């Protein structure tokens with residue numbers, strides 16, 4: 001078919017070869033070609049954070065990222081976070097601290113937290129608030145989300161012995 005490009009994406013450690021139009025976003029390819037629907041489609045304008053994935057460990061809005069640009073990079077989605085059926089510590093903290101209600105925003109917040117803690121394992125509340133700018137939640141009022149992120153940071157610090 002015309003206007004289709006063969007691209008190869010490494011998602012959660014697995015390589016996927018897909019044929020896509022050059023203008024297709026990473027969000028569309030993840031959801032529609034690969035069946036990974038954890039990244040949610042909402043504003044599609046970079047305003048809400050529900051489509052967040054990690055590229056080389058950093059949070060990006062996949063609705064604004066062309067799939068072709070993601071070739072050769074490590075893409076991580078929420079589906080790749082738990083290992084062997086065990087939730088990642090950040091996911092556990094969101095559950096335990098009530099940072100999840102309807103859950104629509106949660107994959108984005110969890111991956112944004114992972115990106116933050118990759119760069120700054122000991123964030124202040126201000127650091128957390130700054131890192132979560134651009135992530136919207138209509139249910140929780142944000143307090144429990146901030147508590148969940150603080151809890152994840154503290155548990156991970158404890159695990160690493162620092």
Ligand code: FES
Pocket residue numbers: 040041042043044045046047048049050051052061062063064
């Ligand atoms: S859907 Fe990407 S930021 Fe809202």
Ligand code: FES
Pocket residue numbers: 099100101102103104105106136137138139140
């Ligand atoms: S938990 Fe419902 S939008 Fe955040």
